Amino acid sequence: MLKTAKRIHSLPKYVPGKPVQELERDFGIENAIKLASNENPLGPSPKAKDAIIQAASKSHLYPDGDSYFLKRGIALKEGILPNQIVLGNGSNEVLELIGHCYIEEGDEVLMGKYCFIVYPIVTMLSQGTIVKVDMPNLVHNLSSFKSSITEATKVVFLANPNNPTGTIVSTEEIISLLEFLPEDVLLVVDEAYSEYVESKYRLNISTIIKKHQNLLVLKTFSKMYGIAGLRVGYAMGSEELISNLERAREPFNVNIIAQEAALASLEDHEHVARSIKVNNDGMLYLKTEISKLGLKTYPSYANFLLVEFPLDATNIYEELLKHGVIVRPLKNYNLSNCLRVTIGTREENEKFLGALKKVLGSIK
Ligand SMILES: Cc1ncc(COP(=O)(O)O)c(C=O)c1O
Numbered sequence: 460m461l462k463t464a465k466r467i468h469s470l471p472k473y474v475p476g477k478p479v480q481e482l483e484r485d486f487g488i489e490n491a492i493k494l495a496s497n498e499n500p501l502g503p504s505p506k507a508k509d510a511i512i513q514a515a516s517k518s519h520l521y522p523d524g525d526s527y528f529l530k531r532g533i534a535l536k537e538g539i540l541p542n543q544i545v546l547g548n549g550s551n552e553v554l555e556l557i558g559h560c561y562i563e564e565g566d567e568v569l570m571g572k573y574c575f576i577v578y579p580i581v582t583m584l585s586q587g588t589i590v591k592v593d594m595p596n597l598v599h600n601l602s603s604f605k606s607s608i609t610e611a612t613k614v615v616f617l618a619n620p621n622n623p624t625g626t627i628v629s630t631e632e633i634i635s636l637l638e639f640l641p642e643d644v645l646l647v648v649d650e651a652y653s654e655y656v657e658s659k660y661r662l663n664i665s666t667i668i669k670k671h672q673n674l675l676v677l678k679t680f681s682k683m684y685g686i687a688g689l690r691v692g693y694a695m696g697s698e699e700l701i702s703n704l705e706r707a708r709e710p711f712n713v714n715i716i717a718q719e720a721a722l723a724s725l726e727d728h729e730h731v732a733r734s735i736k737v738n739n740d741g742m743l744y745l746k747t748e749i750s751k752l753g754l755k756t757y758p759s760y761a762n763f764l765l766v767e768f769p770l771d772a773t774n775i776y777e778e779l780l781k782h783g784v785i786v787r788p789l790k791n792y793n794l795s796n797c798l799r800v801t802i803g804t805r806e807e808n809e810k811f812l813g814a815l816k817k818v819l820g821s822i823k
Pocket of ligand 1: 496497548549550551552575618621622649651678679680681687690691692
């Protein structure tokens, strides 16, 4: 019998948010909503939609493997050079490239106790050793990160804001960690949700990657830019780090439609402003209404909210499904009492709250 590689057996499975169509099929319902994967409820920017239609007629061609125009668009936005950027099929692929290039058997890889589940998956695929760092009140404690560094530490993963908690640390704390780290330890700051935060919480990419050769900053077009379905993410770092990641990358990893839609999204500042407003209003509304139900939420700096229940929240998740509402259960994140809820449009938020009230009423 064919023997599977040992590292595959114990690999945690990435369970994505349930697709709307699947729920509607399973329960024979219509108009279900998904607040489970932190997508932009407004969808893609109108400029991106136009670009998608234009690019469709070029689908018979291979994409530009070097994403010339998109890299230049990002470089302009971030004040860096195109060769300080590597693009991925979502930042998920960039995380895999980091595993391929920088994690080997026996290397210790640090991450918060409640971190994005792809970090442990990538570490295990590369046969590294996962080291989870405590997160009091679900916030990264960078002093604990510092004291967890050993001779064997190779990579540190830090999402800021963090998924699934929504919590944040200051840029001063991150810079202090960077200055503390030995030069042969790679710090990966994952800013997937950074467009939702005030600029003081975002690293100044152009200056910091010049100063620190052991830093990669990741961003994505899946959240604020609303094109999760097209899969575009990227890492920024020194030319040397980027050229290594480029070597490990599949030649045509970002498709032709995705490249053009991402570039158009970058230019749609109005859509970004609208998306921030919908998120801020929805966050305030949901937090206020959820607290009226006697439930705890954690301070969130992203486009989702962590809601804590007195007991295991699996049945609440399942009951919400019956009402056509998909949120994210967090058992595999060791937060079984919590559900993660993406901030939706006003209508979606109201539908979620209405369903939650009914479910809580039926359980009491
Ligand atoms: C912190 C974080 N990083 C990376 C990703 C991956 O994003 P994508 O692969 O869609 O770019 C996600 C997605 O949820 C995330 O929450």
